[in-house]
Amino acid sequence: MTKILPVVFGFDIADYAFARIFHENSGLRSLVVSEIRRGPINDSSIFDIMMVPRGTLGHEDSFIALLHEIAAQHPDERLILCVNSDEGVEYAVKHRAELEGRWFLPYASEEAVKTANSKTSMAAILEALGLPTIPSVSVDLTDPQSWGEGLDRVRFPVVVKPEDGTLLNLYLHKGLKKVTPVNTREDALALFNKLRDNDVPIKLLVQELIPGDDTTQWVVNGYVDRSGQITAAGSGRVLLGLHVPSLIGNAGMILLDSNDHLIETGKRIVQAVGLTGFFSLDVKIDPRDGTEYWLDLNPRIGRGHYYLKVGGIDLAAAMLADMRGERIQYQTNTRDGIYTVIPMALASKRYLTDADLRAQVKIAKKNTVNPLAYSKDRNPRRHAYRALSYVNQYRQMKAFYPEPTASGF
Structure with a gap:
């Protein structure tokens, strides 16, 4: 029987839990691949750790090259790709054809993944299913002339998110956040200007805030x-x-x-x-x-x-x-x-x-x-x-x- 090796990418709580569910299921020992050592994965006896240079996991070419390297190091094992980042999933499914000979990818097609990661595409699907959608507009940070018109179509307070979730980690160090609450139109414009000044050239989703703790x-x-x-x-x-x-x-x-x-x-x-x-x-x-x-x-x-x-x-x-x-x-x-x-x-x-x-x-x-x-x-x-x-x-x-x-x- 071919030995199974779950390969987990990251250092967060989710990544430790990924390795844990395989160990609990059948005693499988995982390989955790990380750019840094952090508390959730440190001092564990249920997996091995492979350290890679910073930036390896966040760039398509280096990530795919790493997958081929790991496959070469484990020629007799069935590898499972365990990644919990939007960009990691997109990289993997884009290269599915060249990876599937050695890797099992528990992720959808490239088209379906892109749809799920797009706030605009998901809003259209929810509408088609007859499900309520939150009033929202898309704002292009590269087109300041359109910002005012877009903000006229929503009521404040709002929340601001990247329209494409895969871009979050790419611009996190430049002030982009998963979700930012914004109370006024003036605050929204200030946020857009700050991100634009920090060279964040993406589309944002501005969504009316639904109350509730x-x-x-x-x-x-x-x-x-x-x-x-x-x-x-x-x-x-x-x-x-x-x-x-x-x-x-x-x-x-x-x-x-x-x-x-x-x-x-x-x-x-x-x-x-x-x-x-x-x-x-x-x-x-x-x-x-x-x-x-x-x-x-x-x-x-x-x-x-x-x-x-x-x-x-x-x-x-x-x-x-x-x-x-x-x-x-x-x-x-x-x-x-x-x-x-x-x-x-x-x-x-x-x-x-x-x-x-x-x-x-x-x-x-x-x-x-x-x-x-x-x-x-x-x-x-x-x-x-x-x-x-x-x-x-x-x-x-x-x-x-x-x-x-x-x-x-």
Whole structure:
């Protein structure tokens, strides 16, 4: 039998969790490829680490060359490409034909990936499905004369995002963020000018702000096999997001809550786009009238994907069955619990203002899981890192989100 080697690219919590689900599934030892050493991947016994020069993973030519190099170093192993960046997925699917002889790519076609990563294309698909869309306009930073006309078509406050999610990391160091809340037209113009002055020549999506604190956000994640069959899908309710400016838009704590309606709607969206492999979706429920607004579809596993494992869904099993061409029983939420990368004590009356939600959390917290706390990967240094991380999370919440707000920002 050919040995299987999951190859995980990165150093974040999602990347450690990627390696963990394979180890939990069948004891598979991964190879983690990273440009820097960071706490989530340091001092682990469940994978090996390969260090590469900075800039290798963020550029198409060097990334693809690295994949060929790894394949040459492991001639007798079946390699699984495990990447959780928009640009990494796009690079891989663009070169699928030359990679598939050695690599299994649990990602969709190049066309479907580009559709999922385009906010404009996704808005058109949501409209075609009869789903509500948030009023928004596209603003071209290279055409300042058009900015005013575009802003006339939305009501403030708004949020500003890159229209193409794959460009975020490319311009992150120049001030571009995953999502930026903007209160006034003047503030929007100031932001556009700042980005343009920093040589950020892209299109931005300006979207009317839907109110609601972190608890109005939900996530739906899963897996689609190569035949188009959805073999895993589950949902969770965000309790608290991460509020450090560079991480806004990412969940810090998720309550496992099986929302059949959201799961089924999410599956419709995924199938309309034509995705295969991993997927993750974000949805916000407007507290004013209960309207569901689907914000993002990511053609990858997602940063907080381990919440599904807390709920009883094994994404590694779904992916491995697909790779082997085997049928697998559909998986969805079967267990209550809480996924968290921040201290559980933050799930307090201060942030969870709804008494019914707090009661639900009180029951679910008996099964609270931090993906970095793995009983088969014990190391005093890892324990110390988690403890220090929790201290930092307290400080960051106090600094950036001391009280819940009506907007979540």
